[in-house]
Amino acid sequence: MNTSPTSPTTPDLESLRKAIQEYQPDPSRIPFSNLKPFHNSIVELRGKNASYAAIADLLMQNGVKTSRARVAEYGRIVLEGGKSRKRRKPARTAPAAAAQPAPVTPVPTPVPTGNVTPPPKEDSPYRSRGPHIANVRMMSPEEAKQFNDSLKPKPPAS
Numbered sequence: 001m002n003t004s005p006t007s008p009t010t011p012d013l014e015s016l017r018k019a020i021q022e023y024q025p026d027p028s029r030i031p032f033s034n035l036k037p038f039h040n041s042i043v044e045l046r047g048k049n050a051s052y053a054a055i056a057d058l059l060m061q062n063g064v065k066t067s068r069a070r071v072a073e074y075g076r077i078v079l080e081g082g083k084s085r086k087r088r089k090p091a092r093t094a095p096a097a098a099a100q101p102a103p104v105t106p107v108p109t110p111v112p113t114g115n116v117t118p119p120p121k122e123d124s125p126y127r128s129r130g131p132h133i134a135n136v137r138m139m140s141p142e143e144a145k146q147f148n149d150s151l152k153p154k155p156p157a158s
Helices: 013-022 036-047 052-061 068-079 141-151
Strands: none
Touching (some): 036 052, 052 068
16 A cells, blocks of 8 residues: 555646636636627627628727627627517417316218328317318229319300
């Protein structure tokens, strides 16, 4: 068992404290370090209703390495005090009926053929999304004839 005071597993607390006091973070890792020197200019431009894109363009034209998104983020966090962006409110659903619905007798439904969606039931939340193109192959011969006849131009009335 090695118990010498110069063991590599024994931390040197004094040198650790000194290193912590002398530590300087990388300036490129500090948030908005490249925009902070231009704070007053950004505030003035925002006061003149300049967009974040216009401010970013002005800064980039004058040698500041930034982007529109970064300037907008700076504006939201630093200038506006960390306000969060407005989000869309989720759609509200209709409240459930307080009364119990009348009992419904089951009605046999025809089995659909192919990949056609069955028509909605009366109490279904499904709503049609507009007209659909007729699938002639699924029509009865009588319905197909009526459909094809409806497509033919009608002779002018004399």
